[in-house]
Amino acid sequence: MNNENSRGQWGSNFGFLMAAVGSAVGLGNIWGFPYKMGANGGFAFLIVYLAMVTFVGFATMLGELALGRKTGLGVIGTYKVLYKKFAWVGWLGFLSGFLILGFYSVLGGYTLRYALGFLMEIFSKGAGFGGMGSGEFFGSFIINGGANVMFHAIFMGLTIVIVMGGISGGIEKFTKIAMPALLVMLLIVIIRSLTLEGASTGVAFMFAPNFAAFSEIGFMKVLKTAAGQMFFSLSLGMGCMITYGSYLSKSENLEKNALIIPIADTIFALLAGLAVMPAVGAFMSQGVEGISFGAGPGLLFVTLHQVFSVGMGGFIGNLFGFVFYFLVFIAAVTSSISLLEVCTAFFIDRNVSKGVKANRKMITIITGLVVFAVGVPVCLDGLGSGVAGGATIDIPAVMFGMSEVRVAFDCWLDFYDMIAEGVFMPLGAILMSVMIGWILKTDIIKSEVEEGGIKMKAYAFWDICFKFIVPIGILFVLMGQLDDFFGLGIF
Ligand code: TRP
Numbered sequence: 001m002n003n004e005n006s007r008g009q010w011g012s013n014f015g016f017l018m019a020a021v022g023s024a025v026g027l028g029n030i031w032g033f034p035y036k037m038g039a040n041g042g043f044a045f046l047i048v049y050l051a052m053v054t055f056v057g058f059a060t061m062l063g064e065l066a067l068g069r070k071t072g073l074g075v076i077g078t079y080k081v082l083y084k085k086f087a088w089v090g091w092l093g094f095l096s097g098f099l100i101l102g103f104y105s106v107l108g109g110y111t112l113r114y115a116l117g118f119l120m121e122i123f124s125k126g127a128g129f130g131g132m133g134s135g136e137f138f139g140s141f142i143i144n145g146g147a148n149v150m151f152h153a154i155f156m157g158l159t160i161v162i163v164m165g166g167i168s169g170g171i172e173k174f175t176k177i178a179m180p181a182l183l184v185m186l187l188i189v190i191i192r193s194l195t196l197e198g199a200s201t202g203v204a205f206m207f208a209p210n211f212a213a214f215s216e217i218g219f220m221k222v223l224k225t226a227a228g229q230m231f232f233s234l235s236l237g238m239g240c241m242i243t244y245g246s247y248l249s250k251s252e253n254l255e256k257n258a259l260i261i262p263i264a265d266t267i268f269a270l271l272a273g274l275a276v277m278p279a280v281g282a283f284m285s286q287g288v289e290g291i292s293f294g295a296g297p298g299l300l301f302v303t304l305h306q307v308f309s310v311g312m313g314g315f316i317g318n319l320f321g322f323v324f325y326f327l328v329f330i331a332a333v334t335s336s337i338s339l340l341e342v343c344t345a346f347f348i349d350r351n352v353s354k355g356v357k358a359n360r361k362m363i364t365i366i367t368g369l370v371v372f373a374v375g376v377p378v379c380l381d382g383l384g385s386g387v388a389g390g391a392t393i394d395i396p397a398v399m400f401g402m403s404e405v406r407v408a409f410d411c412w413l414d415f416y417d418m419i420a421e422g423v424f425m426p427l428g429a430i431l432m433s434v435m436i437g438w439i440l441k442t443d444i445i446k447s448e449v450e451e452g453g454i455k456m457k458a459y460a461f462w463d464i465c466f467k468f469i470v471p472i473g474i475l476f477v478l479m480g481q482l483d484d485f486f487g488l489g490i491f
Contacts, residue, residue, distance in 0.1 A: 007072070007345075007352055008167035008360075013252045015172035017260060020244050022175035022334030024265040025182070027107055028233040030328045033269040034276040035299040036229050040222050041213020042205040042277075042293065048222055049269075052230040053262050056473040059465035060236045060429060062258035063436060066448040068245025069254065074345030075239025077353075078246070086435050092428045093239035094346055096420040100238070101339040102374035103413045105159065108332035109151030109379075110301065111325050113141065118308065118321035128318075134305040135290070138298070148379035153372065159336045160368035163344060164361050167247045171341065175334050182334075185327040186271050192320055193279040196312075202281025205293055206273055220491045224480025227473050228421070234265055237425035237474075240338050243345050251452040275324070276304065283311035300328070343367045377412040384411030422481035430474040437467035 010016040037045045071078045079090035117128035117137075129137045141147065162170045193199060213222055231237050241261075245254075277293065280303060284291045288311050295303040308321035347363040436442060442463050449456040456462075483490045 006358060007247065007348060008169075009247050009249065011168040011172055013248075013257070015168065015176055016244070016248055016252070017257065017264075018175040018179045019171050019334075019338070020241065020257070020261050021264045021268075022179050022331075023235045023240055023244065023338030024233060024261055024335075025179075025268040026233075026331050026335030027104065027111075027328070028229065028335075029265065029269040030272040030275075030331055031107075031297075031300040032229055033233065034273050035295065035297055036225055037206070037273060038277070038280075038293040038299060039296050040217055040225055041210065043207060043209055044211045044213040045222055045226060046206065048226040049230060050266070052226050052473060053234070053266055055465050055469045056227070057230050057234050057236070057262045058258060059462050059470050060231075060433075061234060061241060061262055062254060062449070062462060063432060063445055063466055063470075064236060064239070064241035065245035065248070065254050065258055066445045067432075067436070068239075068242035069248050069250070069451075070444070070448040072246050074243045074246060074349050075342060076346045077349045078239070078242050083435055083440065086431060089428050089431045089435075090239065092424040093237075093242075094343060096238040096424045096428070097240075097339050097342040098371055098374050099416040099420040099424075101159075101336055101343075101371045103378045103416050104332070104336055104339065105155045105371065106148060106152045106375050106378045106413070108155040108329065108336060109148065109153075110141070111329040111332055112155060113147070113151050114301065114305065115322055115325035115329050118318045118325060121309075121318040122315065122322065129305075129309070134302045134309065135298075137305070138301050143382035145380040145382070149376060152375050152379050155333070155336070156368055156372045156375070158333060159340050160364055162333070162337050163340045163368070164364045166360055171337050174337070178330050178334050182327055182330055183268075183271075185323055185330075186268070186275060189275045189320060189324050189327070190271060190278075192312075193275050193277075193282075196279060196282035198282040198285035199278035200281070201285050202277035202279065202293075203274075205281060206270075206277050218491060220476075221480075224476045224483075224491060227477045228480060231425065231429065231474075231477060232421060233269060234262055235335070235338060237429035238342065238420070239428070240342055243342050244338065246345070253452070253454050254449045255454070255456055255458065279304070279307045279311070283307055286311070340364070340368060340371065343371070374416075378416070381411045383413060418481075422484075423478075426474050426478040426481065430471050430478070433466060433470045433474070437470075442466060 010019070037049075067078050067082065071081045073081060075093040076087070076090035080087040120128035125131075132140065162174045164170060165173065194203070235241060248254075248257075276299065280291055280293055280295075280299075283306075284293070288306065291303055291306055291311070304324070305321070308317045308324065311317070312320060344360065344364050344367045347367065348358045348360055351358050351363075436445060445466075446456050446459055480491060482488065
């Protein structure tokens, strides 16, 4: 199928799965999940997270995929066709795409910078990180606006090139190779991590039953963090899965796909935990300074850098550092292409409905450039540290809206994150649940799932989850986010 003249379609169900799992697996899994688990009591957080995936994630995933395939349109088109009054919900998703990708690409640029840094260190000591300590390097890098813009540009450029290639010729082609490669690289790092002396401290932190966090941190706090993490990690609430579902053939089994994506995403999150926590535990128990499970958002860029550069050290440390950050970079790219696709799909749909050439290449370049521009302020404000002044290292704490030390509107990343992840996405997801579950009735999902002659097996379970548990779960995300951003202290 020529993608220049039509919307395009996935070449195979496997290709679709790689793309969808690629969208889900990203910074949220490799960065967010380990640090949130670390800061929220390890095992206790894991259990709550798994419950959220089972009762909220699966239902929302199936809802989004079915809606997309039903209409064959992106997020704006889908809501317009389904229920005119709710068309604006689609716009929330569309705008969220620009905002999330705006900062996601800047962070993706960081991971590229770190991968390159370790690569250069292999050849010449001090070449990659200038002989600086982990915290010092991070502090100096984030206030280097020029470098940030450059890596953001490279990251966005790569995203644009892949999305330009179309659904089967770009996104599917890239993710079909990237996702298996990601798994292999992750397993290599896990083996290294697990064989370090003292690694069992980290494994125990993840898997030894311990619910102390519920009383120490508070059950509600753990719950809202797990709920927000689940939505972000599964790429739900902004129409990403609606868009990806719209390129899926009617003969594919939606229910099975909606089950596989969350399971794969969760496995990747656990694997990322197994790559990070045992290494952190090992060097913590060996007494390397500045390393702890509860390091918060700095876990990926400061603590892990320390693990590779000081804990392991030498050639091996640099090599594993390179492999690890390159892996995070690839995972971030497979997610960013799904975010850009949400934005480009709208314009492509519009052209297709007008009967003119879809013009994917042109649309992708222009949309990508707008996203790049949206991200530039994030590059230039040193994450709120004051570009001219010195850096404070509690800065990474403001990322992803999940920290107690967060200062609202401290920086652009914070601001975008607050609008998109804090308001638009939970709002979009709750309205989808109300619209489908209560106004249009869940039969429309069931009939779409059964379109290809496949019986929907889990309808009763899904129906209860979608109508009742999803809106309640989202309410927690929404309240938790508002609480975070405005420091209301509800939780
Ligand atoms: N899920 C990705 C991650 O874990 C990020 C992502 C991609 C996303 N598409 C999304 C988040 C849509 C929210 C909405 O890193």
